[in-house]
Amino acid sequence: MTIDLATTPICNDELGLLQGLASTRAIRRYLPEPIPEQSLRDMLWSATRAPSGSNRQPFRFVVLTDSDKAIQAKALIATAAQSIWNEKRTNDQYDKGSGSDPNSPKARMANVMQHYVDNFSEVPALVLPCLVRYRAPNPAEGASVYPAVQNLLLAARGMGYGGVITGFHRPVEDQLKALLNIPEEVFITCTVTLGKPAGNHGPVRRRPLPELVYGDTWEQAPGWAIDPPGTRHTQAGPPKGSKVV
Ligand SMILES: Cc1cc2nc3c(=O)[nH]c(=O)nc-3n(C[C@H](O)[C@H](O)[C@H](O)COP(=O)(O)O)c2cc1C
Structure with missing residues:
Protein backbone atom coordinates (compact mmCIF):
# COMPACT_ATOMS: atom_id res chain seq x y z
CA MET A 1 0.00 0.00 0.00
CA THR A 2 1.33 3.42 -0.90
CA ILE A 3 0.95 6.07 1.76
CA ASP A 4 -0.08 9.56 0.69
CA LEU A 5 2.67 11.52 2.44
CA ALA A 6 1.00 14.81 1.56
CA THR A 7 -1.79 13.95 3.99
CA THR A 8 0.34 12.04 6.52
CA PRO A 9 1.41 14.14 9.50
CA ILE A 10 4.89 13.89 10.98
CA CYS A 11 5.28 10.92 13.31
CA ASN A 12 4.89 11.22 17.07
CA ASP A 13 8.06 10.67 19.02
CA GLU A 14 7.89 9.51 22.58
CA LEU A 15 11.43 10.28 23.62
CA GLY A 16 11.84 13.63 25.38
CA LEU A 17 13.92 16.20 23.51
CA LEU A 18 16.62 16.41 26.18
CA GLN A 19 16.67 12.66 26.72
CA GLY A 20 17.17 12.12 23.01
CA LEU A 21 19.87 14.75 22.85
CA ALA A 22 21.84 13.08 25.67
CA SER A 23 21.68 9.67 24.01
CA THR A 24 22.33 10.46 20.35
CA ARG A 25 25.53 8.52 19.97
CA ALA A 26 27.39 7.79 16.76
CA ILE A 27 25.70 4.64 15.41
CA ARG A 28 27.91 2.68 12.99
CA ARG A 29 26.25 -0.75 13.00
CA TYR A 30 22.86 -1.14 11.33
CA LEU A 31 20.27 -3.86 10.94
CA PRO A 32 19.88 -4.84 7.28
CA GLU A 33 16.52 -3.10 6.93
CA PRO A 34 15.55 -0.34 4.52
CA ILE A 35 14.22 2.89 6.03
CA PRO A 36 10.60 3.43 4.96
CA GLU A 37 9.97 6.52 2.84
CA GLN A 38 7.67 7.97 5.48
CA SER A 39 10.49 7.78 8.05
CA LEU A 40 12.94 9.34 5.59
CA ARG A 41 10.44 12.12 4.96
CA ASP A 42 10.01 12.77 8.68
CA MET A 43 13.77 12.78 9.32
CA LEU A 44 14.54 15.08 6.42
CA TRP A 45 11.63 17.36 7.23
CA SER A 46 12.96 17.67 10.78
CA ALA A 47 16.49 18.28 9.51
CA THR A 48 15.33 21.09 7.26
CA ARG A 49 13.63 22.87 10.18
CA ALA A 50 17.11 23.92 11.33
CA PRO A 51 18.18 27.55 11.57
CA SER A 52 20.54 29.12 9.03
CA GLY A 53 21.97 32.61 8.54
CA SER A 54 19.16 34.98 7.44
CA ASN A 55 17.02 31.83 7.02
CA ARG A 56 18.67 31.32 3.62
CA GLN A 57 18.53 27.54 4.00
CA PRO A 58 21.60 26.89 1.86
CA PHE A 59 21.52 23.20 2.85
CA ARG A 60 20.53 20.51 0.37
CA PHE A 61 20.38 16.83 1.28
CA VAL A 62 21.17 14.15 -1.28
CA VAL A 63 19.53 10.99 0.06
CA LEU A 64 20.73 7.69 -1.35
CA THR A 65 19.10 4.35 -0.61
CA ASP A 66 18.95 1.54 -3.19
CA SER A 67 19.01 3.05 -6.70
CA ASP A 68 21.85 2.17 -9.11
CA LYS A 69 23.43 5.55 -8.43
CA ALA A 70 23.04 5.08 -4.67
CA ILE A 71 24.82 1.73 -4.89
CA GLN A 72 27.65 3.32 -6.89
CA ALA A 73 27.94 6.26 -4.47
CA LYS A 74 28.06 3.96 -1.45
CA ALA A 75 30.73 1.81 -3.11
CA LEU A 76 32.84 4.88 -3.93
CA ILE A 77 32.73 6.14 -0.35
CA ALA A 78 33.23 2.62 1.05
CA THR A 79 36.58 2.35 -0.72
CA ALA A 80 37.66 5.77 0.56
CA ALA A 81 36.46 4.91 4.08
CA GLN A 82 38.46 1.66 4.13
CA SER A 83 41.65 3.37 3.11
CA ILE A 84 41.18 6.30 5.56
CA TRP A 85 40.44 3.91 8.45
CA ASN A 86 43.34 1.56 7.59
CA GLU A 87 45.73 4.48 7.76
CA LYS A 88 44.21 5.80 11.01
CA ARG A 89 44.24 2.35 12.60
CA THR A 90 48.00 2.14 12.04
CA ASN A 91 48.90 5.79 12.70
CA ASP A 92 46.86 6.02 15.91
CA GLN A 93 48.19 2.63 17.07
CA TYR A 94 44.76 1.11 17.67
CA ASP A 95 46.30 -2.37 17.98
CA LYS A 96 49.09 -1.41 20.39
CA GLY A 97 49.13 -0.70 24.13
CA SER A 98 45.69 -1.26 25.68
CA GLY A 99 44.44 -2.05 22.14
CA SER A 100 46.13 -5.46 22.29
CA ASP A 101 43.47 -6.48 24.87
CA PRO A 102 40.41 -7.35 22.76
CA ASN A 103 38.10 -6.21 25.57
CA SER A 104 39.63 -2.75 25.91
CA PRO A 105 37.58 0.26 24.76
CA LYS A 106 40.30 0.94 22.16
CA ALA A 107 40.05 -2.55 20.65
CA ARG A 108 36.25 -2.45 20.73
CA MET A 109 36.26 0.91 18.94
CA ALA A 110 38.65 -0.49 16.32
CA ASN A 111 36.29 -3.44 15.76
CA VAL A 112 33.28 -1.16 15.35
CA MET A 113 35.18 1.04 12.89
CA GLN A 114 36.44 -1.96 10.91
CA HIS A 115 32.92 -3.36 10.69
CA TYR A 116 31.59 0.05 9.67
CA VAL A 117 33.99 0.61 6.78
CA ASP A 118 33.84 -3.03 5.63
CA ASN A 119 30.04 -2.78 5.41
CA PHE A 120 29.72 0.82 4.27
CA SER A 121 28.27 -0.28 0.90
CA GLU A 122 25.35 -1.86 2.75
CA VAL A 123 24.28 1.10 4.90
CA PRO A 124 20.48 1.51 4.66
CA ALA A 125 20.69 5.21 3.80
CA LEU A 126 23.54 7.50 2.87
CA VAL A 127 22.90 11.23 3.11
CA LEU A 128 25.17 13.90 1.64
CA PRO A 129 24.40 17.23 3.33
CA CYS A 130 25.49 19.89 0.85
CA LEU A 131 25.99 23.64 1.01
CA VAL A 132 24.88 25.78 -1.91
CA ARG A 133 27.49 28.49 -1.77
CA TYR A 134 26.21 32.01 -2.08
CA ARG A 135 29.54 33.68 -1.31
CA ALA A 136 33.24 32.85 -1.49
CA PRO A 137 34.35 29.89 0.65
CA ASN A 138 35.07 31.02 4.21
CA PRO A 139 35.76 29.28 7.53
CA ALA A 140 32.22 29.87 8.86
CA GLU A 141 30.33 28.56 5.86
CA GLY A 142 29.47 25.18 7.38
CA ALA A 143 27.63 27.00 10.18
CA SER A 144 24.42 27.11 8.15
CA VAL A 145 24.50 23.38 7.40
CA TYR A 146 25.65 21.60 10.55
CA PRO A 147 22.61 22.55 12.70
CA ALA A 148 20.51 20.78 10.06
CA VAL A 149 22.85 17.78 10.15
CA GLN A 150 22.49 17.51 13.93
CA ASN A 151 18.71 17.88 13.58
CA LEU A 152 18.83 14.92 11.20
CA LEU A 153 20.67 12.79 13.76
CA LEU A 154 18.33 13.88 16.56
CA ALA A 155 15.24 13.17 14.47
CA ALA A 156 16.64 9.76 13.56
CA ARG A 157 17.20 9.09 17.26
CA GLY A 158 13.67 10.20 18.11
CA MET A 159 12.33 7.70 15.58
CA GLY A 160 14.42 4.74 16.73
CA TYR A 161 17.10 5.11 14.05
CA GLY A 162 20.73 6.14 14.40
CA GLY A 163 23.52 7.54 12.32
CA VAL A 164 26.97 9.03 12.19
CA ILE A 165 28.67 11.96 10.50
CA THR A 166 31.83 11.20 8.53
CA GLY A 167 34.30 12.91 6.25
CA PHE A 168 34.88 9.72 4.24
CA HIS A 169 33.58 11.25 0.99
CA ARG A 170 36.44 13.72 0.64
CA PRO A 171 38.84 11.64 -1.48
CA VAL A 172 36.01 10.84 -3.93
CA GLU A 173 34.15 14.14 -3.92
CA ASP A 174 34.74 14.82 -7.62
CA GLN A 175 33.51 11.36 -8.65
CA LEU A 176 30.43 11.76 -6.44
CA LYS A 177 29.60 15.12 -7.98
CA ALA A 178 29.90 13.68 -11.48
CA LEU A 179 27.76 10.65 -10.58
CA LEU A 180 25.01 12.63 -8.84
CA ASN A 181 24.98 15.77 -11.02
CA ILE A 182 26.03 17.93 -8.09
CA PRO A 183 27.22 21.33 -9.41
CA GLU A 184 30.90 22.07 -9.00
CA GLU A 185 30.36 25.08 -6.71
CA VAL A 186 28.29 23.03 -4.24
CA PHE A 187 30.22 21.86 -1.20
CA ILE A 188 29.55 18.34 0.11
CA THR A 189 30.00 19.06 3.79
CA CYS A 190 30.05 15.49 5.15
CA THR A 191 28.33 12.13 4.89
CA VAL A 192 25.67 10.81 7.25
CA THR A 193 24.79 7.12 7.25
CA LEU A 194 21.48 6.11 8.79
CA GLY A 195 19.73 2.92 9.80
CA LYS A 196 18.17 0.93 12.62
CA PRO A 197 20.93 0.42 15.22
CA ALA A 198 22.23 -3.13 15.58
CA GLY A 199 23.11 -2.28 19.19
CA ASN A 200 21.59 0.02 21.75
CA HIS A 201 21.49 3.74 22.11
CA GLY A 202 22.97 4.95 25.35
CA PRO A 203 24.24 8.04 27.10
C1 LIG B 1 32.73 16.99 12.08
C2 LIG B 1 32.67 15.51 12.42
C3 LIG B 1 33.40 14.62 11.67
C4 LIG B 1 33.35 13.24 11.95
N1 LIG B 1 34.03 12.38 11.14
C5 LIG B 1 33.92 11.05 11.35
C6 LIG B 1 34.51 10.13 10.45
O1 LIG B 1 35.15 10.51 9.45
N2 LIG B 1 34.35 8.80 10.69
C7 LIG B 1 33.62 8.35 11.75
O2 LIG B 1 33.50 7.11 11.90
N3 LIG B 1 33.05 9.20 12.66
C8 LIG B 1 33.17 10.53 12.47
N4 LIG B 1 32.55 11.42 13.33
C9 LIG B 1 31.80 10.91 14.51
C10 LIG B 1 32.61 11.16 15.79
O3 LIG B 1 33.72 10.29 15.82
C11 LIG B 1 31.71 10.91 17.01
O4 LIG B 1 30.61 11.77 16.97
C12 LIG B 1 32.49 11.17 18.29
O5 LIG B 1 33.52 10.24 18.44
C13 LIG B 1 31.60 11.09 19.52
O6 LIG B 1 31.03 9.82 19.58
P1 LIG B 1 29.56 9.68 20.14
O7 LIG B 1 28.73 10.63 19.33
O8 LIG B 1 29.20 8.24 19.94
O9 LIG B 1 29.60 10.08 21.55
C14 LIG B 1 32.58 12.78 13.06
C15 LIG B 1 31.84 13.70 13.82
C16 LIG B 1 31.87 15.05 13.50
C17 LIG B 1 31.01 16.00 14.31
Missing part, protein backbone atom coordinates in the same frame (compact mmCIF):
# COMPACT_ATOMS: atom_id res chain seq x y z
CA VAL A 204 26.94 9.96 25.23
CA ARG A 205 30.22 10.37 27.10
CA ARG A 206 31.89 13.74 27.16
CA ARG A 207 34.52 15.47 29.27
CA PRO A 208 33.33 16.85 32.64
CA LEU A 209 31.16 19.95 32.28
CA PRO A 210 33.58 22.27 34.17
CA GLU A 211 36.24 21.48 31.57
CA LEU A 212 33.92 22.62 28.80
CA VAL A 213 32.06 25.59 30.28
CA TYR A 214 33.74 28.77 31.50
CA GLY A 215 32.57 31.91 33.22
CA ASP A 216 34.19 35.28 32.89
CA THR A 217 37.73 33.90 33.11
CA TRP A 218 39.03 31.40 30.56
CA GLU A 219 39.25 27.87 31.99
CA GLN A 220 37.41 28.93 35.17
CA ALA A 221 34.08 27.14 35.40
CA PRO A 222 31.13 28.87 37.07
CA GLY A 223 29.93 27.14 40.26
CA TRP A 224 26.75 25.87 38.56
CA ALA A 225 28.69 24.03 35.83
CA ILE A 226 28.38 20.61 37.47
CA ASP A 227 27.38 17.41 35.70
CA PRO A 228 24.01 16.03 36.77
CA PRO A 229 24.01 12.60 38.48
CA GLY A 230 24.70 9.65 36.21
CA THR A 231 26.71 11.64 33.64
CA ARG A 232 29.22 9.42 31.81
CA HIS A 233 32.66 10.85 31.08
CA THR A 234 35.32 10.15 28.47
CA GLN A 235 39.07 10.63 28.37
CA ALA A 236 38.84 11.54 24.68
CA GLY A 237 39.69 15.06 23.61
CA PRO A 238 42.54 17.33 24.66
CA PRO A 239 43.24 17.42 28.41
CA LYS A 240 42.48 20.60 30.34
CA GLY A 241 45.08 23.28 29.80
CA SER A 242 46.51 21.78 26.61
CA LYS A 243 47.59 24.34 24.04
CA VAL A 244 46.57 24.50 20.41
CA VAL A 245 49.73 24.24 18.32
Whole structure:
Protein backbone atom coordinates (compact mmCIF):
# COMPACT_ATOMS: atom_id res chain seq x y z
CA MET A 1 0.00 0.00 0.00
CA THR A 2 1.33 3.42 -0.90
CA ILE A 3 0.95 6.07 1.76
CA ASP A 4 -0.08 9.56 0.69
CA LEU A 5 2.67 11.52 2.44
CA ALA A 6 1.00 14.81 1.56
CA THR A 7 -1.79 13.95 3.99
CA THR A 8 0.34 12.04 6.52
CA PRO A 9 1.41 14.14 9.50
CA ILE A 10 4.89 13.89 10.98
CA CYS A 11 5.28 10.92 13.31
CA ASN A 12 4.89 11.22 17.07
CA ASP A 13 8.06 10.67 19.02
CA GLU A 14 7.89 9.51 22.58
CA LEU A 15 11.43 10.28 23.62
CA GLY A 16 11.84 13.63 25.38
CA LEU A 17 13.92 16.20 23.51
CA LEU A 18 16.62 16.41 26.18
CA GLN A 19 16.67 12.66 26.72
CA GLY A 20 17.17 12.12 23.01
CA LEU A 21 19.87 14.75 22.85
CA ALA A 22 21.84 13.08 25.67
CA SER A 23 21.68 9.67 24.01
CA THR A 24 22.33 10.46 20.35
CA ARG A 25 25.53 8.52 19.97
CA ALA A 26 27.39 7.79 16.76
CA ILE A 27 25.70 4.64 15.41
CA ARG A 28 27.91 2.68 12.99
CA ARG A 29 26.25 -0.75 13.00
CA TYR A 30 22.86 -1.14 11.33
CA LEU A 31 20.27 -3.86 10.94
CA PRO A 32 19.88 -4.84 7.28
CA GLU A 33 16.52 -3.10 6.93
CA PRO A 34 15.55 -0.34 4.52
CA ILE A 35 14.22 2.89 6.03
CA PRO A 36 10.60 3.43 4.96
CA GLU A 37 9.97 6.52 2.84
CA GLN A 38 7.67 7.97 5.48
CA SER A 39 10.49 7.78 8.05
CA LEU A 40 12.94 9.34 5.59
CA ARG A 41 10.44 12.12 4.96
CA ASP A 42 10.01 12.77 8.68
CA MET A 43 13.77 12.78 9.32
CA LEU A 44 14.54 15.08 6.42
CA TRP A 45 11.63 17.36 7.23
CA SER A 46 12.96 17.67 10.78
CA ALA A 47 16.49 18.28 9.51
CA THR A 48 15.33 21.09 7.26
CA ARG A 49 13.63 22.87 10.18
CA ALA A 50 17.11 23.92 11.33
CA PRO A 51 18.18 27.55 11.57
CA SER A 52 20.54 29.12 9.03
CA GLY A 53 21.97 32.61 8.54
CA SER A 54 19.16 34.98 7.44
CA ASN A 55 17.02 31.83 7.02
CA ARG A 56 18.67 31.32 3.62
CA GLN A 57 18.53 27.54 4.00
CA PRO A 58 21.60 26.89 1.86
CA PHE A 59 21.52 23.20 2.85
CA ARG A 60 20.53 20.51 0.37
CA PHE A 61 20.38 16.83 1.28
CA VAL A 62 21.17 14.15 -1.28
CA VAL A 63 19.53 10.99 0.06
CA LEU A 64 20.73 7.69 -1.35
CA THR A 65 19.10 4.35 -0.61
CA ASP A 66 18.95 1.54 -3.19
CA SER A 67 19.01 3.05 -6.70
CA ASP A 68 21.85 2.17 -9.11
CA LYS A 69 23.43 5.55 -8.43
CA ALA A 70 23.04 5.08 -4.67
CA ILE A 71 24.82 1.73 -4.89
CA GLN A 72 27.65 3.32 -6.89
CA ALA A 73 27.94 6.26 -4.47
CA LYS A 74 28.06 3.96 -1.45
CA ALA A 75 30.73 1.81 -3.11
CA LEU A 76 32.84 4.88 -3.93
CA ILE A 77 32.73 6.14 -0.35
CA ALA A 78 33.23 2.62 1.05
CA THR A 79 36.58 2.35 -0.72
CA ALA A 80 37.66 5.77 0.56
CA ALA A 81 36.46 4.91 4.08
CA GLN A 82 38.46 1.66 4.13
CA SER A 83 41.65 3.37 3.11
CA ILE A 84 41.18 6.30 5.56
CA TRP A 85 40.44 3.91 8.45
CA ASN A 86 43.34 1.56 7.59
CA GLU A 87 45.73 4.48 7.76
CA LYS A 88 44.21 5.80 11.01
CA ARG A 89 44.24 2.35 12.60
CA THR A 90 48.00 2.14 12.04
CA ASN A 91 48.90 5.79 12.70
CA ASP A 92 46.86 6.02 15.91
CA GLN A 93 48.19 2.63 17.07
CA TYR A 94 44.76 1.11 17.67
CA ASP A 95 46.30 -2.37 17.98
CA LYS A 96 49.09 -1.41 20.39
CA GLY A 97 49.13 -0.70 24.13
CA SER A 98 45.69 -1.26 25.68
CA GLY A 99 44.44 -2.05 22.14
CA SER A 100 46.13 -5.46 22.29
CA ASP A 101 43.47 -6.48 24.87
CA PRO A 102 40.41 -7.35 22.76
CA ASN A 103 38.10 -6.21 25.57
CA SER A 104 39.63 -2.75 25.91
CA PRO A 105 37.58 0.26 24.76
CA LYS A 106 40.30 0.94 22.16
CA ALA A 107 40.05 -2.55 20.65
CA ARG A 108 36.25 -2.45 20.73
CA MET A 109 36.26 0.91 18.94
CA ALA A 110 38.65 -0.49 16.32
CA ASN A 111 36.29 -3.44 15.76
CA VAL A 112 33.28 -1.16 15.35
CA MET A 113 35.18 1.04 12.89
CA GLN A 114 36.44 -1.96 10.91
CA HIS A 115 32.92 -3.36 10.69
CA TYR A 116 31.59 0.05 9.67
CA VAL A 117 33.99 0.61 6.78
CA ASP A 118 33.84 -3.03 5.63
CA ASN A 119 30.04 -2.78 5.41
CA PHE A 120 29.72 0.82 4.27
CA SER A 121 28.27 -0.28 0.90
CA GLU A 122 25.35 -1.86 2.75
CA VAL A 123 24.28 1.10 4.90
CA PRO A 124 20.48 1.51 4.66
CA ALA A 125 20.69 5.21 3.80
CA LEU A 126 23.54 7.50 2.87
CA VAL A 127 22.90 11.23 3.11
CA LEU A 128 25.17 13.90 1.64
CA PRO A 129 24.40 17.23 3.33
CA CYS A 130 25.49 19.89 0.85
CA LEU A 131 25.99 23.64 1.01
CA VAL A 132 24.88 25.78 -1.91
CA ARG A 133 27.49 28.49 -1.77
CA TYR A 134 26.21 32.01 -2.08
CA ARG A 135 29.54 33.68 -1.31
CA ALA A 136 33.24 32.85 -1.49
CA PRO A 137 34.35 29.89 0.65
CA ASN A 138 35.07 31.02 4.21
CA PRO A 139 35.76 29.28 7.53
CA ALA A 140 32.22 29.87 8.86
CA GLU A 141 30.33 28.56 5.86
CA GLY A 142 29.47 25.18 7.38
CA ALA A 143 27.63 27.00 10.18
CA SER A 144 24.42 27.11 8.15
CA VAL A 145 24.50 23.38 7.40
CA TYR A 146 25.65 21.60 10.55
CA PRO A 147 22.61 22.55 12.70
CA ALA A 148 20.51 20.78 10.06
CA VAL A 149 22.85 17.78 10.15
CA GLN A 150 22.49 17.51 13.93
CA ASN A 151 18.71 17.88 13.58
CA LEU A 152 18.83 14.92 11.20
CA LEU A 153 20.67 12.79 13.76
CA LEU A 154 18.33 13.88 16.56
CA ALA A 155 15.24 13.17 14.47
CA ALA A 156 16.64 9.76 13.56
CA ARG A 157 17.20 9.09 17.26
CA GLY A 158 13.67 10.20 18.11
CA MET A 159 12.33 7.70 15.58
CA GLY A 160 14.42 4.74 16.73
CA TYR A 161 17.10 5.11 14.05
CA GLY A 162 20.73 6.14 14.40
CA GLY A 163 23.52 7.54 12.32
CA VAL A 164 26.97 9.03 12.19
CA ILE A 165 28.67 11.96 10.50
CA THR A 166 31.83 11.20 8.53
CA GLY A 167 34.30 12.91 6.25
CA PHE A 168 34.88 9.72 4.24
CA HIS A 169 33.58 11.25 0.99
CA ARG A 170 36.44 13.72 0.64
CA PRO A 171 38.84 11.64 -1.48
CA VAL A 172 36.01 10.84 -3.93
CA GLU A 173 34.15 14.14 -3.92
CA ASP A 174 34.74 14.82 -7.62
CA GLN A 175 33.51 11.36 -8.65
CA LEU A 176 30.43 11.76 -6.44
CA LYS A 177 29.60 15.12 -7.98
CA ALA A 178 29.90 13.68 -11.48
CA LEU A 179 27.76 10.65 -10.58
CA LEU A 180 25.01 12.63 -8.84
CA ASN A 181 24.98 15.77 -11.02
CA ILE A 182 26.03 17.93 -8.09
CA PRO A 183 27.22 21.33 -9.41
CA GLU A 184 30.90 22.07 -9.00
CA GLU A 185 30.36 25.08 -6.71
CA VAL A 186 28.29 23.03 -4.24
CA PHE A 187 30.22 21.86 -1.20
CA ILE A 188 29.55 18.34 0.11
CA THR A 189 30.00 19.06 3.79
CA CYS A 190 30.05 15.49 5.15
CA THR A 191 28.33 12.13 4.89
CA VAL A 192 25.67 10.81 7.25
CA THR A 193 24.79 7.12 7.25
CA LEU A 194 21.48 6.11 8.79
CA GLY A 195 19.73 2.92 9.80
CA LYS A 196 18.17 0.93 12.62
CA PRO A 197 20.93 0.42 15.22
CA ALA A 198 22.23 -3.13 15.58
CA GLY A 199 23.11 -2.28 19.19
CA ASN A 200 21.59 0.02 21.75
CA HIS A 201 21.49 3.74 22.11
CA GLY A 202 22.97 4.95 25.35
CA PRO A 203 24.24 8.04 27.10
CA VAL A 204 26.94 9.96 25.23
CA ARG A 205 30.22 10.37 27.10
CA ARG A 206 31.89 13.74 27.16
CA ARG A 207 34.52 15.47 29.27
CA PRO A 208 33.33 16.85 32.64
CA LEU A 209 31.16 19.95 32.28
CA PRO A 210 33.58 22.27 34.17
CA GLU A 211 36.24 21.48 31.57
CA LEU A 212 33.92 22.62 28.80
CA VAL A 213 32.06 25.59 30.28
CA TYR A 214 33.74 28.77 31.50
CA GLY A 215 32.57 31.91 33.22
CA ASP A 216 34.19 35.28 32.89
CA THR A 217 37.73 33.90 33.11
CA TRP A 218 39.03 31.40 30.56
CA GLU A 219 39.25 27.87 31.99
CA GLN A 220 37.41 28.93 35.17
CA ALA A 221 34.08 27.14 35.40
CA PRO A 222 31.13 28.87 37.07
CA GLY A 223 29.93 27.14 40.26
CA TRP A 224 26.75 25.87 38.56
CA ALA A 225 28.69 24.03 35.83
CA ILE A 226 28.38 20.61 37.47
CA ASP A 227 27.38 17.41 35.70
CA PRO A 228 24.01 16.03 36.77
CA PRO A 229 24.01 12.60 38.48
CA GLY A 230 24.70 9.65 36.21
CA THR A 231 26.71 11.64 33.64
CA ARG A 232 29.22 9.42 31.81
CA HIS A 233 32.66 10.85 31.08
CA THR A 234 35.32 10.15 28.47
CA GLN A 235 39.07 10.63 28.37
CA ALA A 236 38.84 11.54 24.68
CA GLY A 237 39.69 15.06 23.61
CA PRO A 238 42.54 17.33 24.66
CA PRO A 239 43.24 17.42 28.41
CA LYS A 240 42.48 20.60 30.34
CA GLY A 241 45.08 23.28 29.80
CA SER A 242 46.51 21.78 26.61
CA LYS A 243 47.59 24.34 24.04
CA VAL A 244 46.57 24.50 20.41
CA VAL A 245 49.73 24.24 18.32
C1 LIG B 1 32.73 16.99 12.08
C2 LIG B 1 32.67 15.51 12.42
C3 LIG B 1 33.40 14.62 11.67
C4 LIG B 1 33.35 13.24 11.95
N1 LIG B 1 34.03 12.38 11.14
C5 LIG B 1 33.92 11.05 11.35
C6 LIG B 1 34.51 10.13 10.45
O1 LIG B 1 35.15 10.51 9.45
N2 LIG B 1 34.35 8.80 10.69
C7 LIG B 1 33.62 8.35 11.75
O2 LIG B 1 33.50 7.11 11.90
N3 LIG B 1 33.05 9.20 12.66
C8 LIG B 1 33.17 10.53 12.47
N4 LIG B 1 32.55 11.42 13.33
C9 LIG B 1 31.80 10.91 14.51
C10 LIG B 1 32.61 11.16 15.79
O3 LIG B 1 33.72 10.29 15.82
C11 LIG B 1 31.71 10.91 17.01
O4 LIG B 1 30.61 11.77 16.97
C12 LIG B 1 32.49 11.17 18.29
O5 LIG B 1 33.52 10.24 18.44
C13 LIG B 1 31.60 11.09 19.52
O6 LIG B 1 31.03 9.82 19.58
P1 LIG B 1 29.56 9.68 20.14
O7 LIG B 1 28.73 10.63 19.33
O8 LIG B 1 29.20 8.24 19.94
O9 LIG B 1 29.60 10.08 21.55
C14 LIG B 1 32.58 12.78 13.06
C15 LIG B 1 31.84 13.70 13.82
C16 LIG B 1 31.87 15.05 13.50
C17 LIG B 1 31.01 16.00 14.31
